[in-house]
Structures are given as structure tokens and as C-alpha cells.
Amino acid sequence: xxxxxxxxxxxxxxxxxxxxxxxxxxxxxxxxxxxxxxxxxxxxxxxxxxxxxxxxxxxxxxxxxxxxxxxxxxxxxxxxxxxxxxxxxxxxxxxxxxxxxxxxxxxxxxxxxxxxxxxxxxxxxxxxxxxxxxxxxxxxxxxxxxxxxxxxxxxxxxxxxxxxxxxxxxxxxxxxxxxxxxxxxxxxxxxxxxxxxxxxxxxxxxxxxxxxxxxxxxxxxxxxxxxxxxxxxxxxxxxxxxxxxxxxxxxxxxxxxxxxxxxxxxxxxxxxxxxxxxxxxxxxxxxxxxxxxxxxxxxxxxxxxxxxxxxxxxxxxxxxxxx
Amino acid sequence: xxxxxxxxxxxxxxxxxxxxxxxxxxxxxxxxxxxxxxxxxxxxxxxxxxxxxxxxxxxxxxxxxxxxxxxxxxxxxxxxxxxxxxxxxxxxxxxxxxxxxxxxxxxxxxxxxxxxxxxxxxxxxxxxxxxxxxxxxxxxxxxxxxxxxxxxxxxxxxxxxxxxxxxxxxxxxxxxxxxxxxxxxxxxxxxxxxxxxxxxxxxxxxxxxxxxxxxxxxxxxxxxxxxxxxxxxxxxxxxxxxxxxxxxxxxxxxxxxxxxx
Numbered sequence: 155x156x157x158x159x160x161x162x163x164x165x166x167x168x169x170x171x172x173x174x175x176x177x178x179x180x181x182x183x184x185x186x187x188x189x190x191x192x193x194x195x196x197x198x199x200x201x202x203x204x205x206x207x208x209x210x211x212x213x214x215x216x217x218x219x220x221x222x223x224x225x226x227x228x229x230x231x232x233x234x235x236x237x238x239x240x241x242x243x244x245x246x247x248x249x250x251x252x253x254x255x256x257x258x259x260x261x262x263x264x265x266x267x268x269x270x271x272x273x274x275x276x277x278x279x280x281x282x283x284x285x286x287x288x289x290x291x292x293x294x295x296x297x298x299x300x301x302x303x304x305x306x307x308x309x310x311x312x313x314x315x316x317x318x319x320x321x322x323x324x325x326x327x328x329x330x331x332x333x334x335x336x337x338x339x340x341x342x343x344x345x346x347x348x349x350x351x352x353x354x355x356x357x358x359x360x361x362x363x364x365x366x367x368x369x370x371x372x373x374x375x376x377x378x379x380x381x382x383x384x385x386x387x388x389x390x391x392x393x394x395x396x397x398x399x400x401x402x403x404x405x406x407x408x409x410x411x412x413x414x415x416x417x418x419x420x421x422x423x424x425x426x427x428x429x430x431x432x433x434x435x436x437x438x439x440x441x442x443x444x445x446x447x448x449x450x451x452x453x454x455x456x457x458x459x460x461x462x463x464x465x466x467x468x469x470x471x472x473x474x475x476x477x
Numbered sequence: 478x479x480x481x482x483x484x485x486x487x488x489x490x491x492x493x494x495x496x497x498x499x500x501x502x503x504x505x506x507x508x509x510x511x512x513x514x515x516x517x518x519x520x521x522x523x524x525x526x527x528x529x530x531x532x533x534x535x536x537x538x539x540x541x542x543x544x545x546x547x548x549x550x551x552x553x554x555x556x557x558x559x560x561x562x563x564x565x566x567x568x569x570x571x572x573x574x575x576x577x578x579x580x581x582x583x584x585x586x587x588x589x590x591x592x593x594x595x596x597x598x599x600x601x602x603x604x605x606x607x608x609x610x611x612x613x614x615x616x617x618x619x620x621x622x623x624x625x626x627x628x629x630x631x632x633x634x635x636x637x638x639x640x641x642x643x644x645x646x647x648x649x650x651x652x653x654x655x656x657x658x659x660x661x662x663x664x665x666x667x668x669x670x671x672x673x674x675x676x677x678x679x680x681x682x683x684x685x686x687x688x689x690x691x692x693x694x695x696x697x698x699x700x701x702x703x704x705x706x707x708x709x710x711x712x713x714x715x716x717x718x719x720x721x722x723x724x725x726x727x728x729x730x731x732x733x734x735x736x737x738x
Binding site for chain 1: 480483484487488491494495498569570571573574576577578579580730731732733734735
């Protein structure tokens with residue numbers, strides 16, 4: 155469905171010298187590789203998380219895959235098309251949703267934007283009606299459909315943006331930070347919707363998000379990019395298995411710890427009575443916990459997995475130290 | 478084509494809806510247009526009433542030049558108002574969404590924001606033009622009127638290419654406002670017959686930035702003052718401008734960096 159080979163994007167930018175005259179008359183340019191010779195493929199009916207720090211090249215890659223940007227080198231084949239040629243038959247099969255950009259007509263109700271897209275994508279009347287009804291119901295936005303877009307909250311607008319972009323039931327969805335800036339409730343609504351949509355229409359989704367919970371909930375495959383290069387491409391569970399070596403034990407104590415109590419020095423401890431937090435390697439949990447249980451009185455004990463953010467951080471730390 | 482017309486119709490109706498939401502804006506815009514037109518009209522009237530002739534043209538003919546200029550100018554502003562709003566789209570990166578739609582982006586960024594207020598202004602311009610043609614007692618030959626219509630269409634095609642050029646420059650430099658103002662300043666020079674300017678300025682505004690071809694030449698057709706050479710040159714310049722602006726636009730798309738994240 156998507157085949158990318160040796161894709162590179164180089165931007166030409168100028169280096170500021172700090173002197174206005176020099177910058178104007180004798181500007182020094184440099185070339186920045188936003189995407190550096192990457193290759194991957196995506197099959198039908200998959201949801202892939204595309205993650206990495208700011209400036210890693212995620213959005214640039216998606217923009218080349220959708221045909222917005224012209225690649226400096228390499229080849230892209232999406233649904234059998236070269237995206238940059240922007241053939242209408244290709245554009246009718248994709249959608250690109252950007253969390254921080256608005257494509258609804260600002261001064262008018264969203265229904266006007268829907269009608270426009272109906273004509274643009276040549277959607278038949280009955281298909282259009284059914285799709286709008288279905289998506290409106292899924293995202294629960296009947297009550298503000300007829301309000302001008304400029305009067306809506308970010309969460310409401312984002313829901314309508316999704317409907318507007320999905321009216322033509324695209325086969326491929328590029329989602330660039332779809333939950334950015336949203337509160338937890340709106341985030342959950344959007345994430346559940348994406349999951350439901352993908353299940354229902356078997357589309358392929360490429361998702362970028364800085365909220366790792368989003369990626370964890372949606373994607374089973376992740377591609378991690380840094381400095382324009384792919385540094386991991388595989389199952390999220392494999393990454394977790396490989397890099398999640400620790401668990402956090404949180405104990406709510408009944409009494410303060412006695413002076414004679416001690417634990418091995420290599421254990422990371424955060425003690426603020428009544429909470430005692432310990433970071434323990436998986437293979438030492440049993441041993442350490444038995445020590446604690448003997449010496450301390452407690453009212454509660456929980457064992458938590460490392461957050462996906464922590465795991466990704468560790469992964470980045472390891473890959474950058476290997477360079 | 479039918480689909481494109483339908484989309485154009487929808488975009489135009491939304492643009493009209495949006496414009497009429499701001500009542501004070503509508504009134505002040507129209508008032509501004511009327512004042513500017515009236516002041517310039519009386520400037521020409523008083524100027525040529527005293528001198529009797531301007532570069533060989535009498536008062537009625539000079540006013541007809543001015544009115545033809547206003548009609549073409551209003552038509553171009555009416556059709557291409559969206560170009561004036563292009564810069565924010567480039568700077569914010571919202572142009573991305575337009576480039577991803579399965580239609581030619583010009584449908585949106587070039588003619589996607591019909592300005593209804595310019596349509597309103599066209600009505601008095603046309604009435605006054607007919608009045609002055611009758612006042613001048615001109616017997617316009619059908620062939621001259623036909624050439625006039627062809628040259629008016631040519632003027633609109635040239636204006637289209639100019640605006641495409643502005644869009645392309647907008648992508649390269651994110652600069653739209655000044656480019657369009659430069660074009661409008663030159664176009665305004667052609668509100669009077671370009672014969673009043675000496676060389677090389679006349680050559681420049683007729684053939685290099687061909688506002689003379691757009692604004693002055695159609696009026697000359699009404700007076701029956703054109704030669705076949707001018708018609709051929711007009712067509713050649715239009716073809717050249719078309720090729721140049723479209724090539725620049727295609728190149729601009731390759732250089733587009735999609736700012737704004």
C-alpha cells in the first residue's frame with residue numbers, strides 16, 4: 155500500500171550571523187537533512203505510530219507521502235501512485251489531518267464545509283448522508299453542527315475536522331498530532347474514534363503524536379525516527395520487552411521506616427512518608443519485596459509498569475550513546 | 478467541468494455569505510470605492526475639460542478609457558480576491574490542505590473567493606460607460622465591438638496569469654501584498670491612455686508589464702484605432718505570460734516548504 159525507498163528531504167536554510175547587513179547581503183546557506191535516506195513499507199489495514207522528538211522528520215515524511223512536499227531523492231509509491239503528481243484518483247483515497255491546522259470554513263457552520271467536500275470528492279447523495287450521520291453519531295457532535303466554526307472549542311472543532319476529512323472514506327489516513335492541545339476527555343473521544351474508524355473501514359493509518367498513550371492505545375507497530383533516520387521499526391511490545399526492565403513499587407506505609415532498615419545501594423528510592431517509591435529490576439522484585447514486607451508495616455502496595463515515555467526515553471538514550 | 482463549476486459556485490456563495498456577515502465592512506468598502514472613483518473621475522473631467530485633448534483623445538474618449546480600466550480592474554478584483562488572502566495560507570501552512578484536495582488548487586486560491594462587492598460596483602461602471610459612449614455619439618462598428626470583447630477577455634486572461642505569478646512568488650518569498658500592490662500601481666497607470674507616457678515607459682507598461690495591453694488597448698478597439706499587428710502582439714504576449722507564470726507556479730510547488738509545522 156505504501157512503499158518508501160531511500161527517501162530524503164533536504165531543506166535549504168540560511169545561518170544567521172547576528173549581523174543584519176551580513177545576513178542580508180552575504181547570506182550563508184546550509185542544507186538540512188530533514189529526512190535521511192529512509193525506507194519502509196505499510197500494508198493495508200494497519201495502524202502505525204510514527205514517533206520521535208520535534209524536528210525528527212515525522213511530519214516531513216508524511217507530507218512527502220501525501221504529495222505536499224517534493225522529495226529531494228528516493229521513491230514513494232502510495233496505492234500505486236507517485237504522490238507528488240497529485241492525481242485526483244490518488245487524492246480521493248487519502249486524508250491528512252493536522253491537529254494544529256484548520257481546514258473548515260472559519261466563519262460558517264461545519265455543514266457548509268461538509269457540502270463543499272461532498273462536491274470536491276464527488277460523493278453520492280445517499281453515501282454522503284449516511285457517512286455524515288454515522289460520523290456525527292460516533293463523535294457525538296450533532297448539537298454544534300450548525301454553529302459557525304469560529305465559535306467552537308478546540309475539542310469540538312477537532313471532531314468536526316475529523317468528519318470533514320473522512321467524508322470520502324479514505325483508504326489511507328495521515329494523522330499528525332490529532333490530539334494536540336485537547337483535554338483528556340476530548341483526547342479519549344478522538345482516540346476511540348480513530349480506533350473505531352480503522353476497525354470499521356480497514357484503512358491504513360500513519361499517526362504521529364507526542365502523547366505516547368495515544369500511540370500505545372492505537373498502534374501495534376511503531377516507527378521511531380530521530381534526526382531524519384529510522385532508528386526502530388517494529389512492534390511496540392518488542393520495544394517494551396527490550397527496554398522495560400524495571401517496575402515501580404509504591405508502598406503506602408503505616409509507620410515510618412525504622413533507622414535500622416536498609417536496602418541494597420543500587421536501588422533508586424524516593425521516600426516521603428507515608429509513600430515509599432522504589433524502582434526495581436524485574437528479577438529482583440521478589441527478593442526486595444520480601445525484605446520490605448518483613449521490616450515494614452504498610453496499608454497499600456502497587457506495582458506499576460514503566461510508562462511508555464520512560465521506555466522511549468531509555469531507547470533514545472541507548473541509541474544516542476551507541477553513536 | 479460541471480463539477481468544477483459546482484465547486485466554484487459553492488465557494489463563491491460561501492464567500493458572499495462571509496462578506497455580508499460584516500455589515501460595517503460592506504458599507505465602508507463600498508463607500509471607499511465610490512469616493513475613489515468619483516475623485517478620480519472628476520480629476521479627469523476637470524483636467525481634460527480645460528486642455529480639451531489628452532494625447533489626442535477628447536474628454537469623452539478619455540473617460541471611456543478610465544471606465545474600461547475600472548471595469549477590467551473590478552472584474553479582476555472580483556475574480557481574484559482570494560489571491561490577496563494567500564499569504565496567511567502559506568505562512569501558516571494551511572495551503573497544505575488545499576494542495577491535498579482532488580481539484581486544481583487555483584480553483585480555491587485563485588478564484589475561490591469571489592468578491593460580491595466588486596460585482597456591485599460593476600453595475601454603475603457599465604451604466605456610466607454606456608452613457609458616455611452614447612454621449613460621444615460614437616457609431617461603434619460590430620467588428621470593433623467584437624474585437625473589444627475579445628481584448629477584454631484577453632485582459633482577463635492576462636490578469637489571471639499575473640495573479641498566478643503573484644501566487645508563485647508568494648510561495649517562494651511569502652510576499653504577496655507588495656507584489657499585488659506593485660501590479661495595481663502599474664495597472665492604475667493604464668487608467669489613462671498609455672499614449673500620454675513617453676518611451677521607454679510606454680513600451681514597458683505595454684509589453685513588459687502589459688497593463689497597457691490589458692486596460693488601454695480594449696478601449697482603442699471601441700474607437701476603431703487598432704491594427705492587426707497589435708492584436709497579434711497581444712495574443713503572443715498573453716501566451717508568453719501564460720507559459721512563464723505556469724512554469725513558475727509548477728516550480729514553486731516543488732520548492733514549497735510547508736511552513737507552520
